Amino acid sequence: MASTESKRQQRFASVLQQDLADIFQRDGAQWAPDTLVTVTKVRATPDLAIARIYLSFLNAKDPQQAIATIKSHAGEIRYKLGAKIKNQVRVVPQLEFFIDDTNEYVARMDQLFDKISKEPRQEE
Template identity: 70%
Template sequence: MESKRQQKFAGVIQKDLAEIFQREGMNFLPNIMVTITRVRVSPDLAIARVYLSFFNSTNNTLAVNTIKSHANEIRYKLGNRIKDQVRIVPHLEFFLDDTSEYVERMDKIFDKISKEPRQAEDSESED
């Protein structure tokens, strides 16, 4: 369970990173839109786990690895924005947020289930 302090700090990081990716994301990933879906911060505020989602990307793993290779540059830019609010700029860890893919997969499974005939229920209701 995250404390209020962690949640507030995660919100600040998410907002500032979103602005960095919006303005300078094309330098890292041309023609790909990066969305920060969630930020989790360690209790000591030293590590920020950033979950990313990509739009218009054919290879999400490559996109995450590209962002990871620029992590120090992104951390520096983040530090310039939040230096007056924090003692240390957290180390950034980037992860792929595959929630949308999971939801899509579940929707397909539910669609398939709903299209199958309901034999057991039909025979019980006739009794």
């Protein structure tokens, strides 16, 4: 089976990403106070029944706690999403939330490279 997503999956994921971004912009503060929640990526299963949503948290004291809280509100978030997309889909997908730690990874790599560049060079 090919790992690439179909155009249909990509379009669907794109619609979900936009609508979820709107939901988090409007209602995100109640789930993650003082935190900017960004929907970084959405992946849909081939049957569009499950959407995997990757979130990044800016200013979150504890991203693990933030994602746990959002997961506990998945039903409510799915309901709000359903209200937005009900005319475009037959079934509102199950939502699975994950932390997108790409930014943390990049920051760690930057720190490592800084550290390496500051170390004295050894003669060959």
